[in-house]
Amino acid sequence: MLMLISHLTGSGQNRRVGQRQAALLGGLLMSLGLANAHADDAVSEATSGLDPVHQINAAMRTTWGEWEITPSRLASEGEWCRRVHLDLIGRIASVNELRSFVNDDDPYKKSNLVDKLLYDEDYTEEYARNWMTVWTNILIGRSGGTENNSLTNREGMQKFLRDSFARNKPYDRLVYDLVTADGSNSPGLENFNGAVNFLATKVNDEDGTLATAATSRIFLGLQVQCTQCHNHPFNEWKQQKFWEMNAFFRQTRMLRRFVPGTRDLASAELVNEDFALAGSDAAEAEIYFEQRNGLLNVAYPVFVDGTALSDLYGEERGNSGYVDEMVRRTELGKLILKNDGEALQEASYLERMIVNRTWAHFMGYGFTKPVDDMGPHNAPTHPELVEYLGIEFRKASYDLKQLMTWIVLSEPYSLSSRVNKTNKTIDDPQLGESPKFSHFYLRQMDAEQLYESLIVATRAEKTRGSYEDQERAKTRWMQQFVTAFGNDEGEESTTFNGTIPQALMMMNGDLVKRATSGEKGSFLYKIAWSKMKPVEQINYLFEAGLGRKPTKNEIRLGNELIKARMSEQKEKRDVNTARIAALQDVWWVVLNSNEFIINH
Template sequence: MFRLLYEQNSITRNYQLIWMIVCLLVSGQGMLDAADKTPALAADSAKRKVYFTTDVVPLLTRLNCNSGGCHGKSTGQNGFKISLLGFDPAMDYSAIARESRGRRIFPGDPDRSLLLLKATGLVPHGGGRLLEADSADYALLYDWIEQGTAGPHPDDPEINKIELSPGNRVFQQRSSLKLQVTAHFSDGTQRDVTHQSIYESNYPEIGKVDQEGLITTQSRGGVFAVMARFGEKITVFQGVVPYHSKGQQKLTGYPSEEQLSKIDQRLVAQWKKLGIQPSKPVDDATFIRRVTLDICGTLPTVDEVRLYLADSRPDKRERLIDRLLERPEYASYFALKWADILQNRGSGYGTRNQRAGTMLFSAWIRDSIAANKPYDRFVTELLTATGRQAQNPPAIWYRSVRSTPDYVESVAQAFLGVRVQCAQCHHHPAERWSEDDYYSFAAIFSRVGRKGGFADAEVPTNEVIYLKDEGEVHNPRSGKLMQPRPLGGPDFKVSRFDDPRRKLAKWMTSPENPFFARTMVNRMWGHFFGRGIIHPIDDARSTNPPTNSVLLDELAYDFAANGYDVKQLIREITNSYAYRLSANPNKTNAEDSQCFARYYPKRLSAEVLLDGISQVLDVPTVFPGGPGVFPEGMRAVNLPDENVRFNFLDVFGRPARTSACECERTVDPALSQALELVNSKEIQRKLTDKNGYIELLASNQKTHSDNVREIFVRTLSRPPRTSEVETAVKYLNSEKNRHEAYRSLVWALLATNEFMMNH
């Protein structure tokens, strides 16, 4: 055999011959034994044609060969690089069959191929043993090599879709179900690819899945999804696991139909399916604090709390919500939220002359919200903005969002709820988006022109945004010229006189758009409930399905049907039965973190917390202007940008506004926050200010008991319990210094979770 190969006069064959000899010397008799067995296996296996794209590549994905931690990473592994998750079969074929003079493949004797020797561990392999010599996967690779190692060809069948069976199910705890995946190909054939697929659960603590598609539910309830992937196609299975065990007595105590809105009906239906009861509704004091913080980002005053508690009208909640939506604090609070998402950033530039622009942009956002500008119009004015910042403030958005990645990723995440960053370099690993999708979307902004501004600035502060006559975007990998096309939408036909951004805005704000309304209602739901129906709120994909799709679809339909009226959307959410539920769990919903059978407490954001402390202590914060001076009494919520140096805000999670992701704002606890509460010079200044609330308490003629009752309503928005009054009065009587006593009492209440959380 060696002599015949040698006589073929081929450099590649000679190289393979040398490699085979080395392998024989290294592996010895063990490899010869494997070689004796495998041809028989190959002969017995079905000899259908093996295609590289639809057979070999999915197997490499299943074996993790092309994962980001192995040969699929940008630098490859040990000199061997293939595309991440097999999204470039032509590149993969070249790397496997052609690179290094074809040393990885040996068609004359497939068993001697380095591809198989390493996979079976007969030659040292950093990834360990991946295949057994008598496995079906080994036989598939063997057949492909034996059939001549054909590469991708335009006439090869493609995968049209994959289907999962059985369909979505309700499980019992500690039960199992085997999934089956069927692939449908462009030549009309279909095949069971269960073994060749890969699986992943989004909540393995509820339902986990193994490599063969076997789902096993755990000892807790909830909603979970399993992604199945074969080649480039993805499908999702959803499961529901009731929280109660089989045979448990039927639960009662759900609200009557008369109490329920459409929102609540969808939620109650899911609670019944999960076997959980909602927590009881909160009292009036908790509700006014919750809804005032959520709508206005401020604490209710003592008078507001007392008037609401004394109000006996049956529609007092609806009246309260309507009043809050008309207050200027509502517009300021949600303007802060949108300034984060729209990256109204003042820092990180080569000039400090950014403040005029950020103030104009912040004011435009706030005025739009105060006027209840329809959401579709708000987004359209932003995306299509042209001109100078002084004449058209939304044009300032293009100061931060100015590159190809910025356009695609900011617009997709802010308004479509899609995280498409991965597709800049490769096909999205958990969604349908490709590089062509990414750069076609970027082409919509290819004619955005800029002129003017400060030439020495990293980002001009007063540039003019205009529409250029021409502009192109090419896919950097293929070099192909991309036509303007939105994600999941049609190609735009545009002339030099058309603005592709206007076509984008029209497509995006159409009621039929599958992303726009859903993203906004999910964002608002997440704001009020602490988590989205899709969570994270701006990561909508088939592999991250909503926990209650019927609810989300209905909210989105109503939002579009009501003319994208944001205030009406807020009314629907805050007037719901679900929004009034207590944060205290019961026995059935203690583990629920997805389905809103109780209120999920959330820490106050940095600005709201600082303003709340200022409100209680009646001492405004003095912010450094940088440049200029802010007016006295400026609230943190009203700051025009994040470039106002203030340690308290940074410690408690103020975002840098470098992306459109709300995840930049953090509310996770940290040791630095506890230290800030103890050591903050600003808090100490407020506690000791001669014109503040502590001075008023220490100098008035009221009894300790009366003062304590007012302190509790002022800080926690509720009257104190009898035991709390007794404990506080006892402490105050024990202290000789009245100022210090009240200072310590109020500071202790400000440091409690009850004050720092919305609950």
């Protein structure tokens, strides 16, 4: 075993990749029960660049040992290929991508594929689109900016995120940009800064409490909204801390710019302005909040870790509301990032939160539930691993692609979703068990993933128009699933959640009608007129949708559909029409199956 591993390591074309392979291989060997102490040593020696993969595997194996779980066996190559495309670039693999992966003999092919999806220029746009979508939904929801006269410009938000992910902006910088942004919300304006759309609807009303809650929750994993009104019994946060955090946002306003001569909103601009409460002095811009006993208390800007601006700059400057003395949001951004470059022993709030969020994205469950509640009352399932990955992520200069690579190449991500006797109930988070990550957790595709998958699978919109047009079309299509709850926090729900409206859309909706069209030039038309034999055509459709070849039984079902359509055309002897109609039936069945819509 030692020899095998060092051989593989040595023969890697590039050392970084070679190390990665060895770590991956080591994990696989161990999961098969083939590992021994020597192999462990060899792997850890050979994988200094990919220790995190190794550490994830070790942590998981400890968990499985404690619970006497045998992890599920490995997912098939086709399954793994499908999920890695869905999770990294937001769509399923095409038939070509699938076949070239499955037929590849390279023992390093898994990490080669991950590298390709993350670093190859051909995939930059799809990578950026996927993470733009994920983060737009986190920051402003699916309905943000879709109402008339909204202060949020959805396209502006998307443009900022897409550019950031295309350039692989370090995560700490991304957060800093979002928290400290000022400028106009709409692309094309002179001082356009799309990042302002995150806070656009969260600062003007209710004294910026929405901005306080969203910033704390999304970036720091602290659910503080309940502490706005009173100290909360289950939350270590006190009301005082909420308002101290809130004090950072009080200089911020979103100003409306109207179309001249009308009341129509043209754009909006996020600005920092001198701040003082009525009757107070901006030179010492305190804020007040009412305690439950009716008494008023005073607050100044203090970060969650207890650092006050007055500690850093003295009381005169630190508490000033004048923007030429102190821009409070800029200071907040700096405080959030202050672990930069420091060899702190502990992961920061920021680091723990992004580790948890990224893990949950790929694994289906985070280390905490909900994923963005990491306060002291809600201990993570794997605290040491969260700490470790947080610190490694810092050492990797907050490079999201590296964090993704560690998780995607880890053993738990490689496991099948098929359960066994030992993990069937004890590792079913739907039963209220804590996740042990001993099998892949089934989850539905997001509506956006479905949309992109259908377009790639069927090349449904060959000339898709400009990037903005494409996104606008998708946003319009998405609206059928979004219901806003009608409160100031912009909360919403989706009916793309496995219920009847979704099933109706999949069975009868326009998107699937287009994908299953048999018109001249369509996806199915081309297959029908290709050189493929009928059974190869059925194969092709199963691979395109499900990432696998059909079973014998499924081929039989396909053939029966062909026969049924042929018999309808007997009189007209229109074999081609019949063949396309049968392909429509088969493709419709594939797209409507549980196996298609579920990331497994």
